[in-house]
Every structure is written in structure tokens, then in C-alpha cells.
Amino acid sequence: MVACYPGQGKGYKCHVDNPNGDGRCVTCIYYVNKDWDIQKYGGLLRIFPTMFNYVADIIPKFDRLLFFWSDRRNPHEVQPAFRPR
Numbered sequence: 001m002v003a004c005y006p007g008q009g010k011g012y013k014c015h016v017d018n019p020n021g022d023g024r025c026v027t028c029i030y031y032v033n034k035d036w037d038i039q040k041y042g043g044l045l046r047i048f049p050t051m052f053n054y055v056a057d058i059i060p061k062f063d064r065l066l067f068f069w070s071d072r073r074n075p076h077e078v079q080p081a082f083r084p085r
Contacts, residue, residue, distance in 0.1 A: 005043065005078065005085045012078040014048070018070040027074075029066040033085050036060050043081030047074050060085055 018024040038044060038059045045058040050073050058066060068074045
């Protein structure tokens, strides 16, 4: 799946990509947004791994490739972004 967030303060509420075992195993994200300033544009990816007692904050940095399990082990959200991402 390809996703582009439109900016304008839009994000994605906490969810799981594959909550019902439909065959998807891994979520892969590749960031193509150059010169992203997290303080100015937001759009942080926050992952809440259930097997650990902390959250992982991922800055949408250009040329970053990210993989994580798509099931209930990794609920995640995209915080509001103020520039298309």
C-alpha cells in the first residue's frame, strides 16, 4: 500500500495494520520526504510495541526504511503533519 498524508494537521489514530490475521505479516515504510523538520512539520510515527514497556518514536527522515510486524504486537499512530508527507 502506498500512503501520502496531505498535511493540514491530518494524522492517523492508533491502529493495527492487520488486526484479524488476513495474511499481511510485515508493514514496510519508506520515507521519501526530503528536508523534513519534525519540529515544524510534525508527522511523527509512534509505535507502541506490546512486548516492551516503552514507545518508539520514528522521525519521517528521507531515505529511511522501516519494517515492523503488522499484527497486534505493534499498534501505531501517525501524529498530525503540517506538510504533505
